[in-house]
Amino acid sequence: MIASEMKRAFPILAVITALLLAYSTYQALVVAPTERTMGDVQRIFYYHVPSAWTAFCLFFVNLIASIVYLVRKNPKADALAVSSAEVGVVFCTIVLITGPIWARPVWGIWWTWDVRLTSTLVLWLIYVSYLMLRRFSDSAQTPVLAAVLAIFGALDVPLVYFSIWFFRTQHPQPVIGGGGSLDPRMLHVFLLNLFTFSCFGAMLCWARYRLELLQREVEEVESLQSLRGVPQ
Amino acid sequence: MSPMHSITWATLTKDICLEWRSKDALNSMLFFSLLVVVIFSFSFDPNAEESREIAGGLIWVAFLFAAVVALNQTWTRELRNQVLDAYRVSPAPATALFVAKALGNFILVSVLEALMAPLFMIFYNLRALGPAWQLIPVAILGTWALVVNGTFFAAMSLRTRSREIMLPLLLFPISIPAVQSMVEATRIILSGDGAARFWIVLLLTYDVVFTTACLALFETVLQAE
Secondary structure (H helix, E strand, O other): OHHHHHHHHHHHHHHHHHHHHHHHHHHHHHHOOOEOOOEHHHHHHHHHHHHHHHHHHHHHHHHHHHHHHHHHOOHHHHHHHHHHHHHHHHHHHHHHHHHHHHHHHHHOOOOOOOHHHHHHHHHHHHHHHHHHHHHHOOOOOHHHHHHHHHHHHHHHHHHHHHHHHHHHHOOOOOOOOOOOOOOHHHHHHHHHHHHHHHHHHHHHHHHHHHHHHHHHHHHHHHHHHHHHOOOO | OOHHHHHHHHHHHHHHHHHHHHOHHHHHHHHHHHHHHHHHHHHHOOOHHHHHHHHHHHHHHHHHHHHHHHHHHHHHHHHHHHHHHHHHHOOOOHHHHHHHHHHHHHHHHHHHHHHHHHHHHHHOOOOOOOOHHHHHHHHHHHHHHHHHHHHHHHHHHOOOOOHHHHHHHHHHHHHHHHHHHHHHHHHHHHHOOOOOHHHHHHHHHHHHHHHHHHHHHHHHHHOOO
């Protein structure tokens, strides 16, 4: 019952998200005022930070789904875990690509081993290894192994953060952002983009989740047919 | 002795006995890390001052790569004749098996380190300017950090295709904070600038967190169906 209602809601929400995305892009590229020192390159900020936020949210969803899977052994939780990890890696990749594009003109360097950059990179590495595990293991135990790895990855994140934080506070590093207050119009556009990207991430994750469920259904039917000896 | 202890002890002595007779893993690890030492030495050609700065990284990277050799063959031995399946259906506690395997790998990698460390000292003309005794806790905690997760991930990668390559892919990302702690602590002790306490505490935290996680989740991985 609920499933069919959600299926009907999907295209409507998808259209709303697309419109929202177009509006936010317009706001970010045209309406928001140009930053005084950085110029137009600062507009990356409206994509970079919301992408990071979305990626972290999706990784969090992945952790929760993994724990639920280990406790309940519910295959839907596993489908959610794999979809959130995949979409999260996509957003995390966007963060890692837009970051250097901004850093080069502003800091004068593409990359620095600063705490935020490095922990995002390590997080990305952990989740890529998670996806690799899922890819290389096609047995029935894959969901359990992947869920266990997700928990290990989550335990690792604070340790990574502390180690790099301590390492880098001992070394000179380029100044990030600096204090200063944000122009209210900029803040407005930023919050709008944050909301839009959250919706966009959620929609992608949902689409991927439905795809995963369908995929599994197809596989199940195929294996049942081959067991019965029905020609395909 | 409780069943937990006796099973751990029996598995551990069996593994050590097998390794002692063949010395396959130890020999390949020793030769492998020797090659790494020589190749790094050619690639960087450091003077004494630079050696102190980079030796921590070289030593631990060599040991990390060599440890993967030992870790990869931890469980494959048990696949022959369905030993692992027999273990799965037996009432023996899974953690006993895990502790035995992790300890076995710990001993193996420690022996490797004890044999290779003097060679590093000679090839790179190393002399610790800081408190050298601190290298011992760093080595013990660092080795355990690599081995405990390595043993666990080796058991996980048993179920995957091309498992030999899967282990480092799983182990290295998770090990980044541990490797960084070992390397930094060793560098600080060798060059004598600053105190290595933070890094030793971080390593200890890493060890405690992941030993607990491994013990808690090993049963799940072993029985995964």
